[in-house]
Amino acid sequence: MDFVLNKIDKYLDNHISFDQYRKDLKRKLKELNGLKEDIESTMSIELRPRKKLKAEVRIWLENVERINGEVQDLDGRIGESNALTSGFRAEDVLNSIRDVSELIIQHGKFHGGLVVDNLQWIGQVLTTTSLSGGAVKACIEEIWQCLMDDEVSKIGVWGMGGVGKTSIMKLINNQLLEETEKFDIVIWITVSKEMSIAKLQKDIASKIGVEFCGDEDETTRAGMLFETLLRKSRFVMILDDLWEKVSLERIGIPEPSVGSKLVLTTRSSDVCRQVGCRVIKVKPLTEEEAWELFLEKVGRDILNTPGVEPIARLIAKRCAGLPLGIITIASCMKGIDDICEWRNALKELSLRQESVNGFEDEVFQQLQFSYDRLKDPKLQHCFLSCALYPEDFVIEEGGLIKLWIAEGLVEEMDSMQAEFDRGRAIMNRLISNCLLEVFTERKDGRSVKMHDLLRDMTLHIAKSRFLVKAGMMLEKPPAVQEWSMELEKVSLMKNWRLRTLYPLEVLPPKCPRLTTLLLQECGIAGIPEGFFDHMDALKTLDLSENPIKSLPHSILNLKNLTSLLLAYCDCLENVPSLSNLQVLKKLDLHGTNIEEIPQGMENLVSLEYLNLGYCYNLTEIPNGILSRLSCLQDLIVGRTRISGNEVGGLKKLENLEGRFHNWHNLNMYLQGQAFHGRDEPRQYTIYVGGADWFSTALYATTKAISVGGRNIHTYPIMLPPDIEELKMDKCNLDGCADSEYPFFSRFILFSPNSFSSLKDVKIYGCRNMKKLFSPNCVPLNLYQLIVKGCEELEEIIASEGGMVTMEFCLPQLRKLELWDLPELKSICSVDSVLVCDSLEEIRVEDCSKLQRMGLNLPQLDNAPPPASLSIWMGPKEWWESVEWDAKPLLEPFTRIFPC
Structure with missing residues (x-):
């Protein structure tokens, strides 16, 4: 009580000061926003084509926006306070004054302009394949000369499917990006067979920085594109794979004038003439060029097998000089040294070509040969399912493999990881046979694309078994007759204007063989009650990202359903009883508006994947449900509370994200895992108490625990031995007899290695804590x-x-931040030093009793500080007094907070 009275007295004594602080803050913020306006005015002049903002300017502007928001929030909190308590916000106001002052000081450091050259701004570098042959080189040279010739404004590149038009233009695109003076921007747009003006406009807008609100009509969108492109007077627009004449005016593309170009690729010379292009034909490879490409892809070691070369030459000749056919066939014959297989392959190709008429059909037969060579029916079905995505769509590898697993195309194994690895092996096989191409490759996974001809061939193979109208901007559902009895897979995904699935005035579709129904992102608000009455074989149902409010009860008839995907159906409040779905393995309710667990979920004994993340109205999972789901491998429940005892008994769990109410629940979970002799899941994100979400870690953690508002008492607290990230917020040592005992020494691990996996530690607002680590309990691998x-x-x-x-x-260690620690006296003892070889960012603020840094940075030896090193210190008076051998070297690069 005395403490509170003293606080009040102090506030009353300093009430005038508090009002003055607020005035100072408003004055400084006004000054800062004036500087921001000046910066933005200068930007409008300097930010021209081939220029981009300096990183420091962009970050400064982002910080100004952030601080404006923070001050606005602070004003709101002060306004809601009464006269007595508002003064307690003085510290917050002072912190804001300091942050605003720092940004004002930074503004003075923007020397030499606000922008730098941005050579990549003019367009996107595209993945390319090597091209060979005299005809191809001559074609590239002719296209290039036309691009450099101001008299030619429209260029039409035509040739049959698979001849290499797109590959040639990708090379041209990348070469144009190096022409730093000729053009301001190069815009690549893939058109595809199912052309839509709305989709074309959307794609162009994304490339030139135009933002549509979503309610503009076609004419308005065209005007917005037209106006922007006119300002980019020296543009190259490449429309790849155009099937029919387009109206440039209707789309919003200005007629190319001097300095701008329109290039299109097409399979029809008529399209080139109708658009008014200079026509350039891409010719097939000569017989010798085809043989050289075939050898390159199949491997020259086939020449060592007696009798194979003449057969291989005939196979290459059968490909009619089409690079796509040559590459796919050569890839599937790679590594085969049995002459019998080579003879059989030639026979198959010969029979196919005798049975078809027309050059385009001939390409299909070449490509189908590669498909047939897969031989394994499951492998073939995996390939066919790639056609369920929109044409020219970039497919994320992880999502595609999950679809294969859901469809039963990957055999069941004892873990999700094993199944994913098998799916990855299938993916590698399809890529190595050139049936899929890698589009991007990142640490977190690949994405792939399917050539449009291969997709056409796939849909030709599937014929009446597939109904695919994905990404076609449909506004009406498929006609009644298209829902045939033979259908096995239906994909209407990414038709966000569709709204309805089936004409309401007719009986529901009868599709007894249908196994896969993909309806994600179709704008569907409701599903007719009897829609699923005659879909007994359905296994995979994806309704993700639709504004549906409820599901029809006919979903209970889907007794063969293995995957029910409803992620981000944010209007969905009720799900009917799921008790009949006895074989359901995957249930995704991520981001829905449900308030209770669906009835009958305890009966889903086959369930392997359950996702209830971002279900903000769902507070907890009742006891007795999770313990019944013994097959669970993937449990994602986000903020929803779960029982540590029940989750600890899940023997197959590989991925966990959820919230435990307290330390006891965490201990029960870990004891349960240990009791069953299991390692921790491969990935876990565990929240304890009132913990919030994790901020981005420097290290890509997959095993993290965040604890909020849970006091630490005398009993020990367990942590997993492989924990990588730990966040503690307001976890006080209340009730502990010895506050001198180091904070981290209160944790115990099921491992002799003391925190060897821990990469990221964040400790916020923890009271009664005097020491963080003991000397023998320092996480040595911290980032x-x-x-x-x-x-x-x-x-x-x-x-x-x-x-x-x-x-x-x-x-x-990359980053060290020490904030608002008024009693901190040392980082380590006076006789010790902390050696940090890799430190990139140091921030020490309001640690007034810290007189010695105790940091040794070997990277400074015999060299100036690296450019990546960032040092933030404050206040100024403290920095001037602190002892640190490295300070003279670092001082010119140190940002000082004002007093």
């Missing part, structure tokens, strides 16, 4: 350490009596 607002913390690494001089090495 990031942030400690903020711990009012009684005195030491980061505790000193021990009688210790000799020590070096604590944190070779991986």
Whole structure:
């Protein structure tokens, strides 16, 4: 009580000061926003084609926006306070003044303009394949000369499917990006067979920075594109794979004038003439060029097998000089040294070509040969399912493999990881046979594309078994007769204007063989009650990202359903009982508006994947449900509370994201895992108490625990041995007899390795804590350490009596932040030093009792500080007094917070 009275007295004494602080803040914020307006005015002049904002300017502008929002929120909180308590916000106001002042100081450092050259701005570099042959080189040269000739404004590149038009233009596109003076922007647009003006306009808008609100009509969109393209007077627009004449005016493309170009690729010379293009034909490879390409792809070692070369030459000749056919056939014959197989392959190709008429059909037969060579029916079905995505769609590998698993095309294994690995092996096989191409490759996975001819061939193979109208901007559902009895797979995905699935005035479709129904992103608000009455074989139903409010009860008839996907159906409040879906393996209700677990979920004993993340109205899963779901491998429940005892008993769990109410629940979960002799899941994100979400870690953590508002008492607290990220917010040592005992020493691990996996530690606002780590309990592989607002913390690494001089090495540490630690006296003891070989960012703020940094940065030896090193220190008076051997070297690069 005395403490509160003292606070009130202090506030009353300083009420005038508080009002003055607020006035100072408003004055400084006005000054800052004036500088922002000046910056934006200068930007409008300097930010021309081939220029981009300097990173420091972009970050500064982002920080100004952030601080404006924070001050607005602070004003709101002060306004809601009464006269007595508002003064307690003085510290927040002072912190805001400091942040605004810092941004004003930074503004003065923008020397030499606001922008830098941006050579990549003019367009997107595209993946290419190597091209060979005299005819191809002559064609490239002719196209290039036309592009450089101001007299030619429209160029039409035509040739049959698979001849290499797109590959040639990708090379041209990349070469244009190096022409830094000729053009301002190069715009690549893939058109595809099912052309839509709306989709074309949307694609062009995304490339030139035009934003549609979504309610504009076609004419308005065209006007917006037209106006923007006119300002980019020197543009090259490449329309790839155009099937019919287009009206440039209707789309919003200005007629090319001097300095701008329109290039299109098409399979029809008539389209070139109708648009008014200079026509350039892409010719097939000569017989010798075809043979050289075939050898390149199949491998020259086939020449060592007696009798194979003449057969291989005939196969290459059968490909009619079409690079796509040559590459796919050669790829599927790679590594075969049995002459009998070569003879059989030639026979198959010969029979196919005798049975078809027309050059385009001939290409299909070449491509189908490669499909048939897969031989394994499951592998073939995996390939066919790629055609369920829209034409020219970039397919994420993970999503495609999950579809294969859901359809039963990947055999059931004892873990999700094993099934995914099998799916990845299938993907590699399709890529190596050139049936899919890798579009991007990142650490978190690949994406692939399917050539439009291969997709056409796939749909030709599937014929009446597939109904695919994905990504076609449909506004009406398929006609009644298209829902045939023979259908096995239907994909209407990504038709966000569709709204309805089936004409309401007719009886529901009868599709007894239908196994896959993909309806994600179709704008569907409701499903007719009897829609699923005659779909007994359905296994996969994807209704994700639709504004549906409820599901029809006919879904209960789907007794063979294995995957029910409803992610981001954010209007969905009720799900009917699922008790009949006995074989359901995957249930995704991520981002829905449900308030209760669907009835009958405890009966889903085959369930392997359950996702209830971002279901904000769902507070907890009742006891007795999760323990019944013994097959669960993937459990994602986000903020929803779960029982540590029940989850600890799930023997097959591989991925966990959920919230435990308290420390006891976390301990029960870990004890359950240990009791069953299991390792921790491959991935887990666990929240305890009132913990919030994780901020981005420097290290890509997959095993993280965040704890909020849970006091730490005398009993030990368990942590998983492989934990990588730990966040503690307002976890006080209330009730602990010895606050001198290091904070981290209160945790125990089921492992002799002391926090060897821990990469990221964040400690916020924890009271009654004086020491963070003991000398023998420092996580040596840390990437990031942030400690903020711990009012009684005195030491980061505790000193021990009688210790000799020590070096604590944190070779991986990239970021060290110490904020608002008024009692902090040392990072490590006076006789010790913390060695950080890789430190990139240091931030020490409001640690007034810290007089010695105790940091050794070997990267500074015999060299100036690296450009990546960022140092933030404050306040100024403290920085001037602190002891640090490295300070003279670092001072010119240090950002000082004002007093």
